[in-house]
Amino acid sequence: MPEKKNNHKFINWVTAVNKKYAIGIPLILLVVSTVIFFSLQTNIFEPGTISRLTNSNFRTWLPVLLLTMGQGLVLIGGGLDLSNGSIVSVGNVVLALYITSADEPWHNLAIVALVIAFGLAAGFLNGFLTVYLGLQPVIVTFATSFIYAGLALLLLPTPGGAIPRDYTNFYRNTQYLGVPFSLLLLFFLLLLWGIFRHRKYGRFLYAVGGNPKAAYTTGVPVTWVKISTYVLSGLLASFGAISYSLLTGSGFSGSGADMMLPSITGAIIGGISFSGGSGSLVGAVFGGIILGNIRRIISIARIDSWAVTLVNALVIVFALAAPGAINLLRRKK
Amino acid sequence: MNETDVTKNITNNNKKHVKISPPLIAMLLAMLLFLLSGLLPAGYSTLQGAIRQGLNILRLASFIAIIGAGQTLVIISGGEGIDLSAGPIVTVGALLTYMIINGQNSLILPVLLLVIATGAVIGLFNGLGITYLKISPFVMTLGMAGVVQGALILWTKGYYDGRVAPIMTQLAARDLIWGIPGMIFIWILIGILMTLLLERTRYGKQLFAIGVNRVAARLSGVKVKRMVVFTYVLAGAMAAFSGFLLVGYTQNAGPNLGNQYLFPSIIAVAIGGTQMSGGKGSYFGTIAGAIVIQLISSLLTTMQLPQALQQIIYGSLLVLILIIYGREKSLRS
Numbered sequence: 021m022p023e024k025k026n027n028h029k030f031i032n033w034v035t036a037v038n039k040k041y042a043i044g045i046p047l048i049l050l051v052v053s054t055v056i057f058f059s060l061q062t063n064i065f066e067p068g069t070i071s072r073l074t075n076s077n078f079r080t081w082l083p084v085l086l087l088t089m090g091q092g093l094v095l096i097g098g099g100l101d102l103s104n105g106s107i108v109s110v111g112n113v114v115l116a117l118y119i120t121s122a123d124e125p126w127h128n129l130a131i132v133a134l135v136i137a138f139g140l141a142a143g144f145l146n147g148f149l150t151v152y153l154g155l156q157p158v159i160v161t162f163a164t165s166f167i168y169a170g171l172a173l174l175l176l177p178t179p180g181g182a183i184p185r186d187y188t189n190f191y192r193n194t195q196y197l198g199v200p201f202s203l204l205l206l207f208f209l210l211l212l213w214g215i216f217r218h219r220k221y222g223r224f225l226y227a228v229g230g231n232p233k234a235a236y237t238t239g240v241p242v243t244w245v246k247i248s249t250y251v252l253s254g255l256l257a258s259f260g261a262i263s264y265s266l267l268t269g270s271g272f273s274g275s276g277a278d279m280m281l282p283s284i285t286g287a288i289i290g291g292i293s294f295s296g297g298s299g300s301l302v303g304a305v306f307g308g309i310i311l312g313n314i315r316r317i318i319s320i321a322r323i324d325s326w327a328v329t330l331v332n333a334l335v336i337v338f339a340l341a342a343p344g345a346i347n348l349l350r351r352k353k
Numbered sequence: 354m355n356e357t358d359v360t361k362n363i364t365n366n367n368k369k370h371v372k373i374s375p376p377l378i379a380m381l382l383a384m385l386l387f388l389l390s391g392l393l394p395a396g397y398s399t400l401q402g403a404i405r406q407g408l409n410i411l412r413l414a415s416f417i418a419i420i421g422a423g424q425t426l427v428i429i430s431g432g433e434g435i436d437l438s439a440g441p442i443v444t445v446g447a448l449l450t451y452m453i454i455n456g457q458n459s460l461i462l463p464v465l466l467l468v469i470a471t472g473a474v475i476g477l478f479n480g481l482g483i484t485y486l487k488i489s490p491f492v493m494t495l496g497m498a499g500v501v502q503g504a505l506i507l508w509t510k511g512y513y514d515g516r517v518a519p520i521m522t523q524l525a526a527r528d529l530i531w532g533i534p535g536m537i538f539i540w541i542l543i544g545i546l547m548t549l550l551l552e553r554t555r556y557g558k559q560l561f562a563i564g565v566n567r568v569a570a571r572l573s574g575v576k577v578k579r580m581v582v583f584t585y586v587l588a589g590a591m592a593a594f595s596g597f598l599l600v601g602y603t604q605n606a607g608p609n610l611g612n613q614y615l616f617p618s619i620i621a622v623a624i625g626g627t628q629m630s631g632g633k634g635s636y637f638g639t640i641a642g643a644i645v646i647q648l649i650s651s652l653l654t655t656m657q658l659p660q661a662l663q664q665i666i667y668g669s670l671l672v673l674i675l676i677i678y679g680r681e682k683s684l685r686s
Contacts, residue, residue, distance in 0.1 A: 100489060155675045158433050158491045159629045163675070166616065166668030173661035273661075281499070284492050294489045326510050330503025337482075337496040344486025 090253030092304030098296030108276030111261025116181025116271020143254020147247030230297025375626020418643035423588030431631025443611025446596020476589020480582030525601030564632030
């Protein structure tokens, strides 16, 4: 039966790609979900629609995608960062409170630097507590997430503040050669990671996540590599805060609360495992995009508005369960 | 601050290698805090006032401790175990009771069974996802919390109407005998049952065994997966039962009733010396921890600190407890 043989070949090819780049299944899901999303649009053949939709999707997803990258790094290193959403909240609140006019570029730049510095410091605190003091990452970052979220609420008890329109318009509408700014930034960051992935840092990271004891005995600075993942996660969370503020143009102390779980889910769909040392950042970004596509498709499907919360939560749980379920089935065979 | 004083005491004790068990420290801390609270302007001045305030604190602490009961089991079971769906499950238990019983004493027993079964089913999903699909407990239960919350919204459609049965009010909200609230008797009963479960049953022994080392437990004949699933089922059922009791006290239920108890109950478990990495702990510790956290919360409320600052203090407190008790072994040792 030639058909079956062909099928086999295809599966082999997919496993090969999956093994080499760890993005086989996420890539297929990405293509499928994107095709479904676009085919559900009514005026897809009008010129400019695709570009407009791409722009609106990616500028909305960028904050979560940035967090997903950070989460991916932490997960590969064998940790978990539950405070990244709260770091976004703090950054968003600070930006909305202190960037009020486009006439003071230096002041604004200083505030942006402050937000980035906070992200780095918060990430370092997470890393210090979990790695250096040897506390459990899950419970520690859960605790610090409370501290950061409380800080955001303290700074801005009620939603408010306004980012100048010049800035938000730049973020929302800038395109180079038809590629939106948000997508370019993603490409740039992935390219940057691609450079580091196959150098010392990347190899150390996967070694530390895969088997910290072996990495330690072969002279890998385990402590610092692990701390660096939390710092990078904090940094990317502060980028997420900046892009989120530019997207919404206002401040809200709970802005990042709904980003933490999707950031983990995206990384998991993208082929990164909870046990660390496997998966790739490209896969994580794909996972984040898949999740975004699914949410868009759901919103097009126009389900009962009382059911939206449940459906979104079920999507998250099923997405988290899928890799484990596939593994379970494979082992049974 | 009082907490830091006590922290110093604890570290001093450690230095001198004087062994005082954490639950005992928590109990002493609770007494100290209670005596200090008498010095506040809003505090008690007579012995009778002190007793009344003490009973009130105990009554409020009882809910934290009862919600913390299932949490204690899950945390002892190890593997980064934690149940974040406890908050929404409490809400579900409370709302089911509130809306179905609707003031009829005769419906108490069937509804109680329904409540416990619902909690157990949610716990079963948690347990299965964690053991067979290898989802990190924190992420699984957080995802489940979203699903439960979403299901609640779909079920109630934002409309909460009902009434608690008179017997429940009598038991949970009023004084039973000698001016002691009925809740405290229920709490004592639960405390005895929990301690017997942990100390005197095969389940308890196996729970500590899997908490210390799952591989060793499996090799010595413990069915680890079944134990973990059962523990989450038990935790879900207990959380739902806490909701049943809680609504008897509050007489009113809303969509976020349980969530405000989640973080305090986790801190209570931590203060009571139950190791966050599992394998060590007691329900007596959780009782003591619940009293401590209720006293701190009352103290913060009388000081009229904003909610945000309370949140920061809770988060910092948890980090502090973790630093004192919860160190994992570093790679070097």
